[in-house]
Amino acid sequence: MDLILIFLFLIYFAWILQILKSKSKKPRKLPPGPKPYPIIGNILELGEKPHQSLTKLSQVYGPLIHLKLGSLTTVVVSSPGIAKIFMQKHDQVFSSRNQPGAVHALDHHKLSMVWIPAENQWRKLRKICKEQMFSAPSLDSGQGLRRDRLQKLCEYVHGCCVGGKAVDIGRAAFTTSLNLMSATLFSEEFAAFDSGSGEELKEVVWGIMESIGKPNLADYFPVLRSLDPQGILRKSTVNFRRCFHIFEEIIGKRLEMRGVDPAAGTRKNDMLESLLDINQRNESELTILDIKHLLLDLFVAGTDTTSSTVEWAMSELLRHPDKMLLVKNELREVIGKNHEQVTESNISRLSYLRAVVKETFRLHPAAPLLVPHKAAGEDTEINGYTIPRNAQILINAWAIGRDSSTWLDPESFIPERFLETETDFKGQHFELVPFGAGRRICPGLPLANRMVHMMVATLIHNFDWKLDGGLNPQQLDMNESFGLTLQKTIPLMAVPMELQIF
Template sequence: MDLILLYSIPFLSFSFAVCAWILQILKPRKPCKLPPGPKPYPVIGNILELGEKPHQSLAKLSQVYGPLIHLKLGSLTTVVVSSPGIAEIFLQKHDQVFSGRNHSGAAHALDHHKLSMAWLPAENQWRKLRKICKEQMFSAPSLDSSQGLRRDRLQKLCEYVHGCCVDGKAVDIGRASFTTSLNLMSATLFSEEFAAFDSGSCEELREVVCGIMEYLGKPNLADYFPVLRSLDPQGILRKNTVYFRRCFHIFEEIIGKRLEMRAGTRLKNDMLDSLLDINQRNDSELSILDIKHLLLDLFVAGTDTTSSTVEWAMSELLRHPHKMLLVKNELREVIGKNHEQVTESDISRLSYLRAVVKETFRLHPAGPLLVPHKSAGEDTEINGYTIPRNAQILINAWAIGRDSSTWLDPESFIPERFLETETDFKGQHFELVPFGAGRRICPGLPLANRMVHMMVATLIHNFDWKLDGGLNPQQLDMNESFGLTLKKTIPLMAVPMELHTF
């Protein structure tokens, strides 16, 4: 009898599970009206609709189906937002509901999705990391105290460009901006300089950072069909893990040396020291592993996005020489003509430069689809449509910046549009959301704001520029390559010249 009972338990458990599943299917459901969208194909859904440049493909779909559309990407339910009004509903009115993260398979490298501020759910650990960043790194006093380090790195950018000027050599603006961003970030985080211009060490770090950003943004079959995640059919997780390990190796060496210095009571009072102070007060609050994953978030996001934005800004200004002249004249008027160095405190007085940066963010947001959100609560009704629980939410910042119902002549580079308006990119104006908005807004925005303005101002204030190879400004290629960061397909090559004074 006992033996019969023993063998009956699994059978009965299975039977109850099947019955419960059937009852769930037969249970009457409230009618669900999903947002409109193209009809999905069997199994693959709308994956083919994405194309090589999903931000552009989704923008075209929104012109057909409206600013709120529904797609089926394999088994992944996705909702795409392409207008400022709808974005405000998701990112402000229902901010808490849509504050979850739909993390890609690439983010699973070294369990980054479990420890990263970018991918954690908006709960206790996430709030703790955000607070640390806000208070220890991105507060105005913290940034002011480290601006001398950034000023030194900008001076080295000037010295490098001057050398190219003397030699008549073209500057790869993206690479020069990346090296400067890398050193600005490493100075702020570690009080160290990571790379020299045209050095092998810079190329190696650029490969690591760009590789991580590429794989985090790369369409991944394992994301569309989670059953394939363990197989990693495209090798994305495997390749990203290699990059993560290389980055962590760098951090481990720096942290090890810093701990030795601290044992001798020598402090540098930078971001790393602040993090180690917290760790040594209470390891459970912030472990060394937490610190490495946080540094990865800050380091990778703060270099690639900033350098890409600077390259786009310089590309637009070289395409529009009269706009370049307006920036240059403003700098001469505010800063002076005798190569005085621009300072971070000058930014507030440079209204046209700020307008140029805003216009660059509008046309070329660093993250065209932001980092994917997720509907973390129950089904939610938005504008008469049901947004299903666990749906991936994509905010198409690229499409919002080119919305013809919001922007006059949206495809044109017109910085003047921002001179007579208070519209900004700091999360309060949903027609311009390159950093996101709501509780998931990019925590590094205050530093990125300073770095982008300072690099563009430094390049323009100290040099005149012409396109390499005698290109006419209108011949400059402005094609985009999609990824987590929006890059120029063909790098910007420009020749610096001695500044013409008059």
């Protein structure tokens, strides 16, 4: 009872401070929005699926709205035109991050490329990632690695096919993504299909994503941060520690190998080796602590987002057998009919497959509200409205992808809409921004682009599919579960069948 009274008093105290601060400021013309309740503001407006709730609010108040989430001032952008103003015209002003309490675990908010301000340390980390992992030459050199992981996915699905067993598409894609990232970063494979290996890391990654995406009272009322009333920071800390423990063991072994005989041919062609080279040349440029936090960013961001997109793409294709057939026929025409393996060089020739991926990103962006931005510096005027300094900026990519003023029949899965347009998701077309845009665009976009196309192509080119349990396509559940990434509420279970060659 005492804790509840303290909790209520702190919220009341925060509310009084908020009122006093607002009275001391000059009146500003804020964007429109629903009237906030005392103390809690508009928190109740969010619901269990904030991306959908915010979309409905934008249909009432317009594409630029203002909310009060406890003491947190939030501005929501829900149209391509206004997104362009925020992420291109005023990119520098809005390039900071609003840091949720969950990423304060182990001071990750001070060291993470995702969450630190876009200043010197951020530029240095981003340059390292671009040069060592995401440049075209680096990606090309890793094609064999990705091909091996896709072959293992194919072998697993073939085993299910022979046994008449359903495949959990999202989990299979997650295992493939997990192994790709672990091989790229550490030259190790962390998980196996249909076994308990890698389950700890899967739990860690999902736990981290859940903690960051979950609504947190401590974010809405910073005075509660030290109390951590929902235990989100505690859970996040546990998962960060588990992940760092794995990294520390791998780094320790690698440093030990280097110390024995640096020239004995024990060097590995992976990201960790490159990071340790930088560290040993100049420790002040990149410390071991920096490396651990960077590896965490890369590992978490590179697994869940890719696998969820593959699951959504396969779900849409199974719901629309005519679209599935068009993809399959294109693959047969470009790749061949005799189980030839798809290669990354084929992607540029697979126009309908690329359209399917774009349409999946439009309807099911992996991060529906992107990673929160923050207004830095002074108040900024956008479209006649004041955007207060330090306000949280949410770019509703889910709403932008379903904007009826931009897209014809926006709720329908129509890949053909992309066949006659140059619209892409690489940061230049603001009607399709699943990876963000501007200086904060996701640096892993080039790798995610290759992996999503290759996984979808591999699953379709080598197998025919039917829904588990005899469901017909229209019975497939397409409900969403909101987190930092958008997941299917009910996993996609599909039975692979021997490919019918005509």
